[in-house]
Amino acid sequence: MRDIASSLATWNSIGMPYAIATVVSVSGSAPRLPGAAMAVAADGEAVGSVSGGCVEGAVYELCRDVLATGVPVRESFGYSDDDAFAVGLTCGGVIEVFVSSAPPASVVDAVATGADVAVAQLLDATGAVLMVGAHGTTGTTGFADVDAVVSSEALAMLDSGSSGIRSVRCRPDVEVFVQSHATPPRLLIFGAIDYAGALARLGKFLGYRVTVCDARPVFATEARFPDADEVVVEWPHSYLARTQVDSRTVVCVLTHDAKFDVPLLDVALRLPVAFVGAMGSRRTHLDRLSRLRDVGLTDCELSRLRSPIGLDLGARTPEETALSIAAEFTALRRDGSCLPLVQSTGPIHRDIEAARVS
Incomplete structure (x- = not known):
């Protein structure tokens, strides 16, 4: 909707x-992709x-x-075969369209001004x-x-x-379409090693x-990391x-080489x-902490460092290691306990419980 929001705002302004x-x-x-609008x-x-x-x-008539x-x-x-040249898609695909009256003006204004918002619409009457x-x-x-569940899901999708x-989830017969008007969060992987390739795919x-x-051009190539959006030699x-970062950005340092990771972590x-x-062994971690203190980082700043990186999954392969890393930053992002669900109590989806007690 963002590409037509300014026109919608104009229509709203004149009633x-x-x-x-x-x-x-x-x-x-x-x-067109989901979210395209007319x-x-x-x-x-x-x-x-x-x-x-x-x-x-056909969609024009539906709007009317x-x-x-x-x-x-x-x-x-x-x-x-029957409708290929009528209202069907001759390209061979299928699109599903939801047509409704004008959304609230506050929603249109927020989207038109470029705010990072998710717009959720129930696909019902x-x-x-x-x-x-x-x-x-x-x-x-x-x-x-419903408000609590939809808001929680929309916020996660916006993220x-x-x-x-x-x-x-609390009403299985109801569906909602969520459109995120935000850029995806960034995953910055430093160190062009085999673990980086697996983590790039999972990210x-x-x-x-x-x-x-990575600073080494022989290793930092697009051919080695085809799943990355960009490969930087620097x-x-x-x-x-x-580079631009924000409160959603994930930084994973896989170099475990002091000449790279100390100035980077600084x-x-x-x-x-x-x-x-x-990444690194416990011995590497202790040495790294000492070096970081020497360059002036405080205990408060060092407390933010997740090292050795990843959850204890018993990982061996690059793919398993990438899974352990992604599980850790996902748990931190979603405030997960990292416990097996069989060992935890209460609802799996906390937003439902919040709705019940509110």
């Missing part, structure tokens, strides 16, 4: 009614696109119907909309338990920069924007000092990032 169609799922070869105003003007042209006419009735519509358009961001939740479904349909799978950095501490442990972990 122009409109309906908006949003792609909520795709399969096969489809021209809106139709009461005067007939249309902005945006849901299919690059294939089904625009919703404008007239006020009742949301969920519709699929796909390829078949209500079409209820919630907006979730760093400052809380706006809107309601009318049910406290990972992902969008898609989710089931509402990408988890929704991170992955960077692998001294790690110099790159970290100049920078990393002073930055407002989510996680800083370093």
